[in-house]
Amino acid sequence: MTASDPYENVPTAMVYDTFAETATRLSGYYNSLSNAAATPEERTRWWEKVMELRDTKRAVPAHDRARLIAHIEQWRLEITRIKDARG
Template sequence: MYDPYENTPTATVYDVFADTATRLAGLFVHLSDTAPTAEEREEWWRKVMALRDAKRAVPARDREQLMVHIERWRGELARLEGDPA
């Protein structure tokens, strides 16, 4: 696996992981708060809880899993924010 954080301590990679999770959770909460229906609000809230659970499940020293989640969550952020990247 390509490591974009090759010269970065794992503790710092964890910080990026945690920050990315926080940004995505914040977006999910916003989408839940502004959803037009109760069903949509509940769906976004389920995503908040699933993200929380995923974040808790990844060990802070598991560099590979940290990077997998960072990439996945950044992709989700880009998609939801309309960024073509």
Template sequence: MSEATDPYEHTPTTLVYDIFAERSGQLIAQYTRLSDTAADGVERERWWQKALEVRDAKRAVPAHDREQLLAHISSWAADIEALKEGE
């Protein structure tokens, strides 16, 4: 990712990781809420699996891999916004 497309270009990677972790927590919380309030077991399981996918993705990204951190931050922020818009 070039500096021109890095919204955190002046932010140390350690802090970018903190943002990454916070964003994953926000998305997992949204998916967990949707799972807890689901109308049926199929929907509950679907949302729960999405929460687990985010958890697994968070665990798989090395803390020093800035490109992956930024990609996930962007993707998860878009997912959070889409969920908010769908409420």
């Protein structure tokens, strides 16, 4: 495993699967936060994150390994941040 490609021996198609699964998990957290929002504004803010995530996922080509990995790492950090904040 290298710093630039933690999926060094993994086919790009499987990296894309991890990318898609990570996006789905994060979207689920955002949806949950939207549904539990105390105000319409907060609900809207979380729903906008769902839509932004959807758009980002659609914009990254399945063969762009570097971008897939960058988003996987970013989204995993966001999932951890949300889980830590929820206790």
